[in-house]
Amino acid sequence: MVKTNKLSENMYDLSTVLDFDALDSVRPGTSLLVAGPAMSGKEALAMDVLKDGVGNGEGAVVVTTNDRASSVVDEFRTDVPEMDDSQLGVVDCRGDNSGGEAAQSGAYTHHVNSPGDLTGIGIGITKALEGLHKSGRDQGRLALVSLSTMLTYTDKKTVFKLCHILSSRLDSAGYVGVFTIDSGAHDDQTLQVIKQAFDGLIEFREEDGTRQARVMGLTSQPSEWKEL
Amino acid sequence: MSESDRPVVLIVEDEPDVAETYKLWLRNDYEVRMAHDGDEGLDLLDDSVDVVLLDRMMPGLSGDEVLERIRERDLGCRVSMVTAVEPDFDILEMGFDAYLSKPIRSEQLHETVENLLERSEYDTLLQEYYSLVEKQATLEASKSSAELEESDEYDELKEEIGELKSELSESLGGIGDDADFIATLRGLSNGEDE
Numbered sequence A: 001m002v003k004t005n006k007l008s009e010n011m012y013d014l015s016t017v018l019d020f021d022a023l024d025s026v027r028p029g030t031s032l033l034v035a036g037p038a039m040s041g042k043e044a045l046a047m048d049v050l051k052d053g054v055g056n057g058e059g060a061v062v063v064t065t066n067d068r069a070s071s072v073v074d075e076f077r078t079d080v081p082e083m084d085d086s087q088l089g090v091v092d093c094r095g096d097n098s099g100g101e102a103a104q105s106g107a108y109t110h111h112v113n114s115p116g117d118l119t120g121i122g123i124g125i126t127k128a129l130e131g132l133h134k135s136g137r138d139q140g141r142l143a144l145v146s147l148s149t150m151l152t153y154t155d156k157k158t159v160f161k162l163c164h165i166l167s168s169r170l171d172s173a174g175y176v177g178v179f180t181i182d183s184g185a186h187d188d189q190t191l192q193v194i195k196q197a198f199d200g201l202i203e204f205r206e207e208d209g210t211r212q213a214r215v216m217g218l219t220s221q222p223s224e225w226k227e228l
Numbered sequence B: 001m002s003e004s005d006r007p008v009v010l011i012v013e014d015e016p017d018v019a020e021t022y023k024l025w026l027r028n029d030y031e032v033r034m035a036h037d038g039d040e041g042l043d044l045l046d047d048s049v050d051v052v053l054l055d056r057m058m059p060g061l062s063g064d065e066v067l068e069r070i071r072e073r074d075l076g077c078r079v080s081m082v083t084a085v086e087p088d089f090d091i092l093e094m095g096f097d098a099y100l101s102k103p104i105r106s107e108q109l110h111e112t113v114e115n116l117l118e119r120s121e122y123d124t125l126l127q128e129y130y131s132l133v134e135k136q137a138t139l140e141a142s143k144s145s146a147e148l149e150e151s152d153e154y155d156e157l158k159e160e161i162g163e164l165k166s167e168l169s170e171s172l173g174g175i176g177d178d179a180d181f182i183a184t185l186r187g188l189s190n191g192e193d194e
Helices: A042-055 A069-079 A118-134 A147-153 A156-173 A188-195 B016-026 B038-044 B063-072 B106-142 B145-150 B152-170 B178-191
Strands: A031-036 A059-064 A088-092 A108-111 A140-145 A176-182 A200-207 A210-216 B008-012 B031-035 B051-055 B078-083 B098-101
Touching: A031 A042, A031 A156, A031 A188, A042 A059, A042 A069, A042 A140, A042 A176, A042 A200, A059 A069, A059 A118, A069 A088, A069 A108, A088 A118, A108 A118, A118 A140, A118 A156, A118 B178, A140 A156, A147 A156, A147 A176, A156 A176, A156 A188, A156 B106, A156 B152, A156 B178, A188 B106, B008 B016, B008 B038, B016 B031, B016 B106, B031 B038, B038 B063, B051 B063, B051 B106, B063 B078, B078 B106, B098 B106, B106 B152, B106 B178
Parallel strands: A031 A176, A031 A200, A059 A088, A059 A140, A088 A108, A140 A176, B008 B031, B008 B051, B051 B078, B078 B098
Antiparallel strands: A200 A210
């Protein structure tokens, strides 16, 4: 591989999506956990991080346990009209191979039998990354939505290891990763363990009827809670 | 455990000359066992085997069938397929950890075996890392932050976790290639029910 320009040194600016100083210069290879209660906007945030990257010409890989690959592709096309289909790869792990997606498009989609099929997910991610690399997208972002669903298929030990291995892979690729987890669905110890597999944490909460967020792990001190 | 501390390599190969050649190359570094067909290979397989070199085309059980049985038995060994031709299918999806196409040179054989052993080592480190992280989470849940600050055990644990983390990031070139990535994930699925 010839790397003439040091693209991998380019920092990612995620602060345009979520306005925190800690997010304005995120090192390639960083993996972030996005935790919050149900309906707090974590998944929308993860998707926005990817869409923002696509808008900058970067690649995007969505690993989803919840949404149909075709709906993800449609959503990206609608929200980022300038997107070229070659910028997006979707790994759909719902295990619902009802078909009917062949006519989809140029966006790469891969179907995995179940959120518990980690090898299948790995193969999907590998192919998506390979496609993006071939089309010259050397920077990109990956979202996994959601770890909570994966935790219903496999134990926390396996999910922890998966997160660690994925983070390492993203680090080698120079990508940024965002992984969502529903903080209300798991005990504190599980959350504490899963957090350790990541470089940083974006946390959401509801307080006095407002949505708040903070960022931890990327700077020496956690940020203050901030109203959104 | 094997009699020696050396890693165990099982060669499953129906051509005696070829099998002898591999053995000659490997015997200084590894404990080498040989099987002349798939059935014998399955008989010789146990927990002590680290790496299997499996010829794909053999009379009797084919390499693919032997692999399937190995995966069913949930053994922790890593398997490299040995083929006469460069495979035209996706090796990763077939469940092999690596492949070697004939004719194989000594250097190649060593590289492959070493890489497969490194993957097993990575799995072990990752398991250790997880155990420590879980221990840390348990301590954090049961003690106040003041107590944690006083605790030598907690300090040591954090230090150990840091060391393991950097050891992991150096192992396998930090999961720099696709084959390492998929094989490591496959190892997770295989070990899931333990």
